Structures are given as C-alpha cells and as structure tokens.
Amino acid sequence: MPIRQLPAQLIDQIAAGEVVERPASVIKELVENSLDAGATRIEIEVDGGGLRRCLVRDDGCGIPRDELALALSRHATSKITSLEDLERVGTLGFRGEALPSIASVSRLSVTSRPVGADDAWQVESDGSRLGSPVPAAHPQGTTIVVRDLFFNTPARRRFMRAERTELSHVERVVRRLALSCFTTGFRLSRDGKVLFDLRPAADPAARLRRLGEVCGELFAAQSMDIDQGAAGLRLTGWLGLPTFSRSQPDLQYFFVNGRMIRDRLVTHAMRQAYADVLFHGRHPAYVVYLEMDPALVDVNAHPTKHEVRFRDARSIHGFLYRAVEQALAGTRPAAGSAPPPATPRFASEADSSAWTGPARQDAMRFAAREPVPPESSWPAFTGAGSDDDVHDRSQAAQDDTPTLGYALGQLGGIYILAQNRDGLVIVDMHAAHERVLYERLKHSLSGSGAPGQPLLVPISLRVSTTEAELAEAFAPDLAQFGFELDRRGPDVLVVRQVPALLQSADTESLLRDILSDLAEQGSSRRLEERINQLLGTMACHGAVRANRQLTVAEMNALLRDMEQTERADQCNHGRPTWTQLSVPELDKLFLRGR
Structure with a gap:
C-alpha cells in the first residue's frame, strides 16, 4: 500500500484508543481539566456505568466563546507554550488531546461561562461534526456532557464490562482524585443517586475526615x-x-x-x-x-x-x-502514642510464642534497669463505690509513669500484664523481646559493618559488561557488608570474601540478584535483607519463650527496653507486641456506671 496521510477523524480515534480506555478514563481527563481550571467544587454524574452518559460540572475559570471550538481541536492547550514549559509541567493536563479524543468517539457538549462574563456559550460535537457556539444558561464554570461513548467504534464498545464494573472503575478514579486535591469538593452520582459528597477540606482535621471517607x-x-x-x-x-x-x-x-x-x-x-x-x-x-x-x-x-x-x-x-x-x-511505646489494635487483623500460623511444650531455653538474665517502685506509688484505679458515680481519676500524680507502666505479673506463660496511667497493658513477651534483640543485633553491625569471611578458593563468575561495571562502581558499598570482589577482564568478577553470616549461602546467585537490582533500581538491599533475615532468626531463637517464668524485675526491664527500641510496636514478623485496655473500656466490659 502507498504511504498516505491519515484522515483527521481517524487520527483522533487512534489517539482516543490511547487516552480513552473506558468511562473512568473520560472522567479522569475531564476532572483533571477542572482541577487545572481552579475549581473548588466538582460534580460528576454517570448513567449506565458511564457508557450512556458522563457529566462533569465545575466552578472553575471557564472557557471564552472564541476558544470553545479550539478546545475541541487537537494539540490545543493553554497550559504550555514552549519546550521550557514542557520540561517543567505543573498541571495535570497539558497534551491538548483529551477533549478532541473523547469527542471523536462520543456525542459531546461543552457549556461554559468564564469568570466575569455575562453570558454562557455551548458547543456540541457529534463524532466528526463540530457545531458553532450557541448561547446557553450556565453559572460560572464549565459543564461537559459525554453521551453514547464509543457509539461510532462498536469494536471498542464490545470490550466494555458490565455497568457495575465500569461504575466501580469510575468511583475508584474519583476517590483517587479526591485524595489529590483536598481543597476541592467532589460529588459523585450514579443514575440520579448520590454515592458520596466530599466537602472541601482545608484544615488537618477536615483532611483526616476525607481520608476516612475515601480510604x-x-x-x-x-x-x-x-x-x-x-x-x-x-x-x-x-x-x-x-x-x-x-x-x-x-x-x-x-x-x-x-x-x-x-x-x-x-x-x-x-x-x-x-x-x-x-x-x-x-x-x-x-x-x-x-x-x-x-x-x-x-x-x-x-x-x-x-x-x-x-x-x-x-x-x-x-x-x-x-x-x-x-x-x-518511631512505632514504639512512647508518651501519647496509640497502641496497636487489640484485635490483630491477621495471625501467623508459625507463631513461635504459641509454643506450649516444656521450656528448654537456658536461663536468661534481664538487667533490672531501675528499682521497682513500691506498690503505693503505682497508678491506681480510683473509683467510687456507687454505680452512679463512675470514676474520678486524677492524673496529676501519674505524670511520671512510663508509657508501658509497671509489671503486675504473667498470664498463661505468654503475656506480661502491666499497669500504666491509662489502665491495663498486655505485652506478648516473646514478640517484644524478639524485637529488642533484633534491633540490638542490627545496631551492633551498623557501626563497623558486617564481618567478612575470606574464601580459601576465590569464586570466579562471568557476567555481562554492564554488570561488571556496576560491580566495580559499587564495590565500596558491597565491602560494607563483607563482600570483596575484583574485576578481571571486561566480563569476569572474582569474589575473594563473602559476609560471614552468609558464608553458607549461594554466593553466585546472591551476587547476580544484587547486580540485577542495581541495574534496574540503581540500588540494592538484598545483602542487608539476607543478613537481617539471619539476625531475625537469631533474635527469634534467643528471645524468651512461652512458659518461661520471669521475675517482676525482669518484666519491668523488658518494658523499659521496649520503650527505648525502634519499631517495638511490632515484632520483626509484623505481629503486634502490646496493646492497651483503658479503664473506660474495662468499665464497659463490667457494665460499670449503668
């Protein structure tokens, strides 16, 4: 076939195939234009999952009459004027392809009234035909209505899913956009029914409320x-x-x-x-x-x-x-911090703290870092004897109480029960001690680096030239973890030393994985992750186990260690280490005050 210039309509439809995948894509492009127009309120309406009708209305700056037709032409935009603008794009839309691409596969109308204008104007497009602007009644802002999406490209329409599925995609897109701009209100309606109406969120409390409404x-x-x-x-x-x-x-x-x-x-x-x-x-x-x-x-x-x-x-x-x-x-017990949820969202099937056999661990010593205060100085549950007078608790004498309080005893050989200013603290002693030991092991290696194990017979492996260059460039970084290697030739590496903790690992596979990460991400933490896995195993085996009886001094020492240890809110498996039951929660359990 001879080379020929494609018709403008076909060019627009090809562009639409790249930009407009489904009704959610239409909503995304139109809402982004509204945000770029400075809208403080955006209303979205969809009928038939968006295939029958999509409407986006905003109160932005609007489009003048003489620019309405231009807005529906390809590569027309007000957001960039030069290559310098393209290299520093600060708007959501800038290509100038969205509106003409959408108009080429739908019946589209644009009604707009610019800021300060007395009149509004409307222009309509029916696939390939663009009408002239006509007067219309409209407040400040712009309304774009897209009807019969893909009416002239039935092959694309056959690939659309059920209305409910397409609606779920639309709702997901609008929620994401609502998270991108908290100063704008969003309202989404489906077939005349309002799904959600988010008001502008200017202050932190309002933003947190929107976060809760969306996520x-x-x-x-x-x-x-x-x-x-x-x-x-x-x-x-x-x-x-x-x-x-x-x-x-x-x-x-x-x-x-x-x-x-x-x-x-x-x-x-x-x-x-x-x-x-x-x-x-x-x-x-x-x-x-x-x-x-x-x-x-x-x-x-x-x-x-x-x-x-x-x-x-x-x-x-x-x-x-x-x-x-x-x-x-910073996720550790600290003054004013919220504890992990009392009911975990998941559980580990291989939970070592659930081991109920006889204790085989050697005696371990917790150094009592501070004397246990007399019982009279502990924060007490001070309550009236009448159900009508719930509790009058003074916090003045409890300000110096540690976050995790002071130990009262053990439960089931697994949990430490402690009392703080707020009520009852429950600590999983194995998980907590595991995190404390794990962080100490990591810290001990962070100062001088991981020790290396020289190889009696160096390992030679052949790699690509690019990987050899990466290994040579990152050799000082690898040395911090105990690796020592040389480049011999354009595609040969010689490993002379490996991390002592990983001396039994597959050195060749590990090194190739590291080089792959460096080529793709520009960095790699595989060595650190493998070492941390071993340290985690060591911490798990070294931590106090179930049915180990601790003295009060040992329990208090563990609580103080938790308060000083990073990430102590969960063990290195991600399981929570402690939770809090406040006095009001305990009152509710026992129907106090009713």
Missing part, C-alpha cells in the same frame, strides 16, 4: 502522619501502621506534585521500607505525596500520564526508603 475509617484510625524533607524533596501524607497490612496492594496511593502515579521504583522503595515490620506476603497501606522540582520528573512518559520518569531515580528511591523507614522506626 475507610479504620485506615484513618490506624495510620501515622509523615512529613520528611531533604535535598529539595518533601514527603507528606499517611502511612498505615504495620498491623494494618493488606493481602493485596489495593490501598496504596502515591502522588507526585499532585499527580496520581503508579511506578515500580516507588513501590519497591515503599515495600523495602516496610520490610522489617510486615508479615511475608502482606502489603502496606499508605497515602503519600512527594513534592519536588517539576524539572526533575518527566510526566510526559505515557499517554495516560499514570507513569513518570525521574531524572535521578536512585536518589528518589533512597529518599523514599529513608523517609518511610525513619517514620516507621
């Missing part, structure tokens, strides 16, 4: 704030507590300069940051926002703008890991 009240209650910054980067948002893990990565929202993205580098960094506090196979939950110089990220990497490219991917990965890991390190 669930349980996530809002079991999450922690994060606000970390370094080298022109800032990470804010909410991190789900390790005890609030998921079986699927369905509650992970990541935004770059207000844009929702899905990126393997980001997912990898977040996963590694949670590695020390999650069960194997579980996924973290988070809603976080990365703010950075727009020139350092390319948002023009994918037609749907879901993916981005970072100019310095390695530094971004390292910053995300360090920021999240540092925030999670």
